[in-house]
Amino acid sequence: DQQVKQNSPSLSVQEGRISILNCDYTNSMFDYFLWYKKYPAEGPTFLISISSIKDKNEDGRFTVFLNKSAKHLSLHIVPSQPGDSAVYFCAASVVFGQNFVFGPGTRLSVLP
C-alpha cells in the first residue's frame, strides 16, 4: 500500500505558466514533507520542504502548500521554465531527516 501517492505520472505546461504538482499521503503520522527534482541518470536534488505546523512555504519560484486535514500537498512553480523539466518526487517522514517515504514521481515537461 503506497503511503505517498502522486497520481499524475506526467504533466506538460507552457513556459511562463504555473506548474502544479500534487501529492497525497495516507499516514497521519507524517509531519515533514519534501519535494525533490530529478534529472535522468542523476541523483535527486532537494527543492523545498514544509512541516505540518505550516500550510505554506515559499522559496523563489517554488511554493509548497500543505493541507493536513486532506492529507494533500502541492508544489507550485511560477513561472515555469524549460530547465524545470524533470521528474519531481514528493517525500514524507515522521521525523525530519529520517526514513523518508517517496512517491512515484511526476514527470514535468515545460514547453518553450
Added chain:
Amino acid sequence: DGGITQSPKYLFRKEGQNVTLSCEQNLNHDAMYWYRQDPGQGLRLIYYSQIVNDFQKGDIAEGYSVSREKKESFPLTVTSAQKNPTAFYLCASSQQGYAQYFGPGTRLTVT
C-alpha cells in the same frame, strides 16, 4: 567540497556474480540510505543505517546486503539472490532535522 560520491557511474556484471556498489559521504551525516529506482517508478528503500555498525532492512532488502563499519561509508552488495538486479541505485545521507542528500547514482546492468 562536501557531498556524496558513488562509484562507478555504470557497472556491468554477469548473472550469478555478486557486485558491491560504493557510497562515501563527507557531510558528517549519521544516517545513510540505499534506494533503487526502476524505469517509471519511484525510489524504493533497500537498506538504511542510522548509526555506525547498525542498519535496518527497507522495503525491498531481499537479495541485498550492506555494512556500516565507518560513518562515511555504506557499501551495498547486490547478491546473486536478487532476482532483478538491473536498476539505477541511489545512495543518500541525512542528519536529523535536515533533508536527505543524494549521490549521483550507479546504473547496474546484469546480463
